[in-house]
Amino acid sequence: MLKQTAIACMLLASLSACKQTSQPVTPTSAVQSHEDFRTYSAKTFFDTTSISGSAFSPDGKKILVNSDESGIFNLYEIDVKTSVKSQLTQSPDSTYALQYFPNDNRLLFTRDNNGNERFHVFVRHEDGNVQDLTPGKDVRARFIGFASGGEAFYVLSNKRDQKFMDLYRFDATTYESALIYQNDKNLSVERVSDTDRYIALVNAQGNKDSDLFLLDLKTPDAKPVEVSNVPYQANFSSSAFSKGDKYLYYGTDAHGEFYQNWRYNIATGEHSRYVATDWDIQFLYFSDTNRYRVVGVNEDSSIKVTVTDLKQQKDIQLPKLPAGSIRGVNFSEDEKLMAFYLNSDTSPSNLFVWEVGSDSVKQLTSTLSKKINPEHLVKSSIARFKSFDGLEVPGVLYKPKQATPTNKVPAMIYVHGGPGGQSKTGYSARVQHLVNQGYAIFAVNNRGSSGYGKTFFHLDDKKHGEDDLQDIVWGKKYLQELDWIDPERIGIMGGSYGGYMTAAALAFEPEEFKVGINVFGVTNWVRTLESIPPWWEAYKKSIYEELGDPAVDGERLRRISPLFHAQKITKPLMVVQGANDPRVLQVESDELVEAVRSNNVPVEYVLFEDEGHGFSKKENRIEASQAYLDFLKKHL
DSSP, X not given: OOOOSSOOOOOOOOOOOOOOOSSOOOOOSSOEEETTEEEOOHHHHTTSOOEEEEEEOTTSSEEXXXXXXXXXXXXXXXXXXXXXXXXXXXXXXXXXXXXXXXXXXXXXXXXXXXXXXXXXXXXXXXXXXXXXXXXXXXXXXXEEEEOTTSSEEEEEEEEEETTEEEEEEEEXXXXXXXXXXXXXXXXXXEEEOTTSOEEEEEEEXXXXXXXXXXXXXXXXXXXXXXXXXXXXOOOEEEEEEOGXXXXXXXXXXXXXXSOEEEEEETTTOOEEEEEOOSSEEEEEEEOTTSOEEEEEEEETTEEEEXXXXXXXXXXOOOOOOXXXXXXXXXXXXXXXXXXXEEEXXXXXXXXXXXXXXXXXXXXXOOOSOTTOOGGGSOOOEEEEEEOTTSOEEEEEEEOOTTOBTTBOEEEEEEEOSTTTOOOOSXXXXXXXXXXHTTOEEEEEOOTTOTTSOHHHHTTTTTOTTTHHHHHHHHHHHHHHTSTTEEXXXXXXXXXXXXXXXXXXXXXXXXXXXXXXXXXXXXXXXXHHHHTOOGGGGGGHHHHHHHHOOTTTSHHHHHHTOGGGGGGGOOXXXXXXXXXXXXXXXXXXXXXXXXXXXXXXXXXXXXXXTTOBSBOOSHHHHHHHHHXXXXXXXXXX
């Protein structure tokens, strides 16, 4: 996703090292034995189930999740006592859970159409019937939350004008909707307060500056009150309202390099620092009664979550768990139960439920394929290197079990999406598949990445394909110094912005990388910036400040666009694209493939007709991962 104004919304497993072998390992898509180590196929890796969502039913007996165990994300209920999972939807389009209604077993969910990102909000009635609450071919909608008491809920929708997300209040019984905030100034509505009186709004002034406002819905003709209170550029975003609306909690980088959390007293206008560390506070929220606070800190490419009992003023201590980091914390209505996920490099997310304060914790899912021995998976490490100008650049490094000084392995530099994204630790079937097959992966967090302070974050502004690309080149130089990597067999891959960086590397540094895998990457920045989806209108200024305005910076954008320099690409290229991608249009990939093929360079093109900006269907993820492996076996 293109970088927006705010910095976007883990304890690792400790596994004994498998015995190493000095014999070369031939990558294969079949399971292959090497003493006590095995390789696994893409299909086996994606036998693993992806699962998310942890909303309790009103009685606390079930948890609502979305799972792709059928091959496509659909809704399931998991019985807290028995761990039995029941499928609730059977949609051909990926379906994602929102939450139950507060007073019954109806539930809300969202889905788009084959990846087109025009998400609608749906209700599933207790009899299983499904109703689209936000119909319309061009409508995009987003659920905000329930009103206090549960008699209504709030939804953002662009049905009035595709560029503007207005706020609607839906009656929870009749589903009749009323417009309560018409977004003529194109602010971003972030949340509604506990008493339904206030809304928090953000105005994106640029990629270094966003202003936070509070609007009183109960006062006629009230104007938004600015909460952001510094006379210089800084980013602000809302985190939560307190129970009873005494405070608005907000995140900001106004007081240092990293995002801190502050609170604003709505009655007095007083600001006070609330939670701050030497890393970004990525999120902060409360349980329904405000007894428990959940804070996520983005610490050196891992998310560390702390849950605090505010009644006792101390962090809660969980019972002994498998190694990993917690995610997705939610509480039952009576706050006696806490649901959460545990995830690590070597273990995909599994859902747990804990009886708060007790020794009783239960694992409700087992998502890793039963064919995979977790000791055959690889734990990452954080590596750092000095770039061309002396800047220290971090990255997440995966060393294959096969790698030794006498059995040097090929490597791929992996570039995250964005600009402004970040590669983090945690389980990835795509990464673990390639590492398992004997390819080192170095996920470089080049300048411009999130998580390492606002100075680092802005170092790539209007320097894409230049300074950030040099970080990638110097990341390759770092790999070449490792005695277990073959210095002559290093490629590059990535998706979205990472796909752009792949194509840019092959075009602008044509002798550095042996191969490139471009997954829905931008190739023509002028066209991409001119075709920004209408619902991103509120962030257009920040996108232009980050990348450039095509009407003003067209010459520079053409200079950094690989499509206009495709004649320089001489190394084998793979391109993977979703036909319904609204961010990076299919034509971006079509034209690059045609141009590079005209150089008599090997190009492989994989196009998914039923996907968008990311591949949600399991069979497509398997096909893509197998294609990556086959391409690398052939060319690297």
